[in-house]
Amino acid sequence: MGNFFNDLITIIGSSYKTSKEIYDFLGWLFAFLVAYRTVYFVIGIFFTRKFKPAKKQHKYGILIAARNEKYVIGNLLDSINKQDYPKELLKVFVVADNCTDNTAEIARSKGAICYERFDEEHKTKGFALEFLLDNIEKDYGRMNFEGFFIFDADNLLKSNYITKMNDAFDSGEKIITSYRNTKNFDENWVASTYALHWIRSIRTGHRARSVLRLATNIQGTGFLFASEIVKNGWHYTSLTEDRALTADAVAQGYMISYQDEAEFFDEQPTSLKIALRQRLRWSKGHLLAFVETAPQLLLNIFFGTKFLKVKWSREERKKKKLSQRFFESLKQRFASFDVLMLQTPFSVFNIVRWLIVAVIIYSCYTYVNGINNFELISKSTFVGKLIFKLFNFKVNVEPGYAALGMGILLAVWARLFYRFCVYFGNMWIAVYLFIIERSRMIKIKFWKKVLFVFTWPIFDIIGRYTTYVALFKKVTWKQIPHESKVTIDDLNKAIK
Template sequence: MHMVEFLKHISTALLLLTGLCFFYQTVYLVVSLFWREPKHKPEKPARYAILIAARNEEAVLPYLLQSIRAQDYPSERITTYVVADNCTDRTAEAAEANGARVYRRFDRSRIGKGYALHDLLDWIRRGDGLEQYDAFLIFDADNLLCPDYISKINRTYSDGFEAFHGYRNTKNFGDSWISSAYAVWYLHDSVHLNAARMMLGTTCAVTGTGFGFTRALLERIDGWSFFTLTEDVEFDNWCAVNGVRIGFCREAMLYDEQASTFAQSWKQRIRWTQGGLQVSLLYAGRQLRGMLRGGRTGWASFEAATLSLGGYLLSALSGLSVAVTGLAQSGLRGLLAAVGCAVGGLYVGMAVIGALVLLTEWRRIAAPAYKKLLSVLTFPLFMLTFIPAAVCAVFAKRGWEPTRHTVAIGIGSLAAAPRE
């Protein structure tokens, strides 16, 4: 067989395999357009401990704590804990002034949100006691909760889910094309992926902030023990391979601050990619064993694998095979044509996702109309920059750096923001 024909067959096979592995995301996208609120079981009045890991967050933390105090859920069933993690500002004092119980942590050898949460939970266990709480909710210091967040998430808890995740909106969508791109991605994750998973009876995914778990699950895990650079992804993978079904509550909405400059975003995505590699190496074997179990656990493990190193390598090999085939067939012109088609296809696909997000979530996005429309064009560019970021992450020095948050506004101001 001629070498070019052989390369064509290899390229076609890899593209088909990649398409099959990720086709479920297209199915999710279609299913999500027919969203129906699930039927709920009778509510249980749960007691919640809110966990916030904060490092030099005095500018934004008070607004989160105020939004927690403004919840329509019974206040006697909510206790807020803040771990002031290696702070050099007045984060601890700001937390105490706004009614939180504060644990001051100074540990330069164990750096990262995972360690901070572990130590906070251990502090609660030795003090107030974990047994008085039915469930735990994790938020970042820059978040803002809508007034009915906890009452809505309590419905998902009452439905019997061991872990649960809310709807992740963005409070600074209009700051830049970077912040709007983050916003579109998290909205896509909520209203397309997690909503479809919920409708189809599979397990949902956890991303970053605004998620929770029951005390029973914490005991099963034997305490918070997720210490990679992406502790949320690690927790999500643990749930997938251990058969824990994560529920999604579309009506429990929070607002999150996103990076607004490319430099901030680049550092953050380098860390995310490195953390994803850590999780992939830790869970590759467990993902395979989970897939062999079949059923809901098998599917969740398969999804986790496609979103880990295995899926990334398959995608990279597919792209490389197309480029090599183009080069072998038509030289530099063929290579450029192949790369152009691949990039163009990715751009159009991401633009379609952005447009669908705007179609369904327009009224929920706090930004002027022209910035929303512009995001459809800039979101694909942002996603394409993940490719060089992933390459750089392999060679970059590994480490955790906090993201600086400066958007200090309250939930009332955000609710009044234009949504034309």
């Protein structure tokens, strides 16, 4: 038995050098696949797409899914009623989803059309929207509206929000997302990490993609889509309906634009427990969205517009010149690739790669060869290089079981140290965001900004580990409570 293990470890260890080459190649490949995003980052520093004032004011339906939202829904409806857009062109629909409070009553008192739904089995927001759009079809006809907005009950809109979104819609865009600001940025560090995350996604994704006329990603709320998208109803009922819609829309040939001038506010969780629960749901939803949509996106990358399902796109394409069609096909392929990269759970691939090569095979290798001058401080990051200059330790262990155990420990240490350096290095992003977006943020005390810079990396750390947990855990939809009494007038004052 002892000999069997000894032989097994020796065989595994002997493949280390080849495995390490594959490991390094995969690392390089993953980095190469997402390297183009650096260009997004640079474009996002300076530019975003601007839309000309609309020639026509379009008719929209506003969809709000609410579950026990009595504290916040009134303020959202007030902010909608204060829009500088003709009232006769807007109709607000609320689905009071499994409510046990007076959400429906408040919604009706503020002029919204409210449908009540009671279904404890199908609990996601997607199911509520499906129910709402089915009822709209029965009572009003979905195609009687040119487009639909989707908001969460805790949102608040700036008074020109719909006018600005109409500018983008009138320019021919079919799906448009908007600037997501935060109501309670300075409430505590948990809320601040979310707030910074939304701004980061604007600066590093939405802005550049809008400039390049590519497809950005929808983020749950604060977006508008043409009614043709839901001509046959709403089919995105997974845990993260936004990811599913993004991937499906792009897979079908739609681009998703971004209107920087349309701004809304959102309430972020302030409790770590609720944040963890929400992030776990997102992670699970992202993994499912990847599994569901990756094949169609891959098909689009390799075959361009050939397999697109959308008819309007096909008819419009026929009118265009060959060169234009070629360019569009190229754009479609790249947009599909971009969304696929967004959906791909690289952290999962990386942890599998690391477990197999850096932990198992490396420790077996050390069992035979021992550990020779292993540097505890890795120089693979800027922070690592800095720490290396200050001090460094080398580890040497003779071959045998001690080396095997130490090999595992060192692999774990190297990984943790690398991730720590990456996260610590990412603090500068928070500084950058605080400077570049300061005119749009609510006023925050300086000491709080400093604190939030230090706590900011926790957002990405949570995301990474909830993804690992989501691989094995069954996740169900649970409500995120909203209790903020802040109104849009309060926020306008706080930003001035």
